[in-house]
Amino acid sequence: MKLKLDGWDLGITFAAAHFIPGHQKCARLHGHVYAIHCEIEGDEGEDYMVMDFTEIKRFLREIADTLDHHVLVPGGKGEAKVDVEDDYVKVSVGDKKYLFPSEDCAIIDVPTTSAEELSKFILSWLLSRVKFPENVRSISIGVDEGKGQGAWVERRAK
Numbered sequence: 114m115k116l117k118l119d120g121w122d123l124g125i126t127f128a129a130a131h132f133i134p135g136h137q138k139c140a141r142l143h144g145h146v147y148a149i150h151c152e153i154e155g156d157e158g159e160d161y162m163v164m165d166f167t168e169i170k171r172f173l174r175e176i177a178d179t180l181d182h183h184v185l186v187p188g189g190k191g192e193a194k195v196d197v198e199d200d201y202v203k204v205s206v207g208d209k210k211y212l213f214p215s216e217d218c219a220i221i222d223v224p225t226t227s228a229e230e231l232s233k234f235i236l237s238w239l240l241s242r243v244k245f246p247e248n249v250r251s252i253s254i255g256v257d258e259g260k261g262q263g264a265w266v267e268r269r270a271k
């Protein structure tokens with residue numbers, strides 16, 4: 114049995130700017146409205162539910178709010194070199210250099226801020242906060258970059 118949470122329908126969305134180093138078009142700074150989706154697969158428990166998803170929605174809203182209206186900066190090992198200096202974040206990618214106010218940035222531990230890497234980051238973030246019951250077999254996170262296009266990642270529970 115599957116539980117499905119649709120970020121567009123639930124308003125679990127965020128608007129953010131990013132760039133994808135090495136990509137012809139997406140290497141330029143640009144923005145998207147993103148939605149975060151979640152699917153939970155498992156058996157019904159004694160309460161006839163797979164699990165109460167109220168908590169999942171709360172955490173997904175929390176991460177969406179954290180990223181909302183920020184520049185997504187890839188802080189992991191990737192092509193972009195990121196230095197935090199005083200109140201500024203310096204990002205160097207090849208010949209390009211960006212200087213952003215720290216308060217405008219969300220530095221995320223990913224090599225690049227593709228939908229694929231964002232979905233993996235959000236799934237890890239969720240798994241570190243939510244204790245899933247024994248009957249849950251797998252948890253998936255989807256991140257859409259605008260409606261109709263996105264990346265999904267799945268992880269087995271435990």
Ligand SMILES: [Zn+2]
Nearest residue numbers: 131139143145
């Ligand atoms: Zn993009």
